[in-house]
Amino acid sequence: MTLAGAGYRWLLLALCAGSAAASDWPVYGGDAGGRHYSPLDQINRANVAQLEVAWVFRSGDSETFGAAMAQTSAQSTPILLPEAAGASLVYCTPFNRVIALDPGSGEQRWDFDPRIDRGGDRPFRCRGVSYAEDRETPAGEHCRQRLFLATHDRRLWAIDAIDGKPCAGFGDQGRVALYGSSGQAPGEVSNSSAPVLANGVVVTGSTVIDFTRATTPRGVVQAFASHSGVPLWQFDPLAGHPDSGSANVWAPMSVDAEHGLVYLPTSAPSPDYYGAGRPGDNLHANSVVALELGSGAVRWHFQHVRHDLWDYDTPAQPILFDWQRDGTRVPALAQLTKQGFVFVLNRLTGEALWEITEQPVPPSQIPGEITARTQPKPIAPPPLLDGFLMPADAWGLTPVDRGHCRRQLAALHNLGLFTPLSETRTLMYPGSLGGPNWGGGALLPGRGVLLVNVNTVAFTGRLVPVAGEPGERELPTAGKRFRVNMAGTPYAVEIESLQSFLGLPCNPPPWGKLLAVDLYGGRILWESALGSVHEMGPVRAPLHIEWGTPNLGGGIATAGGLFFIGATMDRQIRAFDVDNGTTLWRQTLPVDATATPMTYSYRGRQYLLINAGGHAMFNRGSGDYLYAFGLPE
16 A cells, blocks of 8 residues: 555554564664574474464566566565554565565555666666664654665665655755766666665665676765765775776675774675786775774775685675673674685774684686785684585586596696686686675574575686677576676686586585584584475476575574574575574475565564565576465464
8 A cells, every 4th residue: 555644654653553572673684783683582493383374475576577577686685664664564676666564464555666777787686775763854754764775776765664755855856876976877887785874874885797897897885974865975995906896895784883883895806707907915805894984984904805816705794793702792793705714803993803814825827817825714613615625525426427527526627715717627616606695694692603504516617718809798597607708808707517417516415504603612513404406406306305505595593593594496494493403494485585584573473574586596487475474373
């Protein structure tokens, strides 16, 4: 339904009064520090098997956009607004429509369609919206309660949280053009993650077209006054590197409002797999950068990959928590990387809380390429996957396909993690999918236990000499080869998964897994396969085969002792026991759910919510479903 008129606004507020629990999910990631944790425990180990569908909402995107849905990735995690803002569930569709729902029934209250320019070849995705109360607007007036949305066509919108209408006093009738003076039209640069807000400042990153050329658009981070939309500052991670680009922030950011800091997980510089034209470490690419929220000044930085040649973006939201050791508490940050490392840092200074060593790495065989001599590696926790894969480790269902994999491994250029690509087929393990990816992890408070899903499928890559061919791009799809001509360089790059003639990965399963990491003790507590391959073959198997699958999306932990996650290529959402990784519940959905779930309490009932819409990279179908589960009433 569409809300109209001030009278209805206040009626809605009155009806919602007292209905939403104090333990809402008001921010993407659960809180501004991305801990993905809820204190709710009505749903717990003892009763999770009784979960049933409470309601289902369909956005209508499938009917409206038709064939364009094949280029979407449903990644949005809804938020639950506080009572003063209408107590609605709010989320965005891949085409940046914002929809508000009744938390108890799933009935639509309003929707806002920014009618984006759908030009370019960027996939459509929207991970979420952000909420803030604007204290510069008088109480009771329009847009005192605000939602912020960064769109595919590079606009930052502020809309009223109660009726979904634009805030006229923000920028130009509710929107600010993020491309500004850069001149980058929609299609090469877009937005996917929700902006972050604190202390009257809204900060947004960007997604930038990668692979295709030597110099891509700059990955500039921008900050605006959340009341007016007036620009406050900009930060270019690759300032001083004119012959490169990107290092953008496409993953979710985190904010420490108390200390006035925003934390940027920056991506790789361009071109991704060839760096002869961008010598040096390429600071501040592949880094965690702490900026002062008010000014954009760098407080500290930590670079986890120097001179990246592997597309090892910083993929996940920095997780803010309190580190505990010997009775001492330290404001800390845990950063997951595609390499499978977990770096634990003091979030005020950047000092490492687990010692970081320098790992010698192989030089490049490509003329003019000067690699970093060492790469940082924490002494603890241990890597989340073992990047050592030799011919003797080849896996297969039969001696024949196992032999095929063994021969492929023996022919690869393979000197371990950080082996630079060459003109010989080179092992990439992990590949640019990770390891961990944008789903991040969930932190159990007081225990320092981080639950994280990981990809473990091996890939290969090689640089192919080209002679002035224009940049061409094939969008990567899980399990298939893609080639990109990196215009402005002497090479194209070919990437493909390492698999046998049967189409199965050559490295041993699981090919996706869930781990529990003790950040205080620096150890892995347990790991479990994540996903079933019963739908991945040419013929669907009648039973689950829990060998793990590639996974995109994240999970959440609750005080009920549970970890909920979709993310897999089997249309499942699962509940795991946080203490041992045992699967306690699973539900089949219409399509893959590659969004992070959330949970909330409304009128005494706890709900679990997951966005199921598929992912363009999985190429397994799309949809526009939002599923809510609860215990029987």
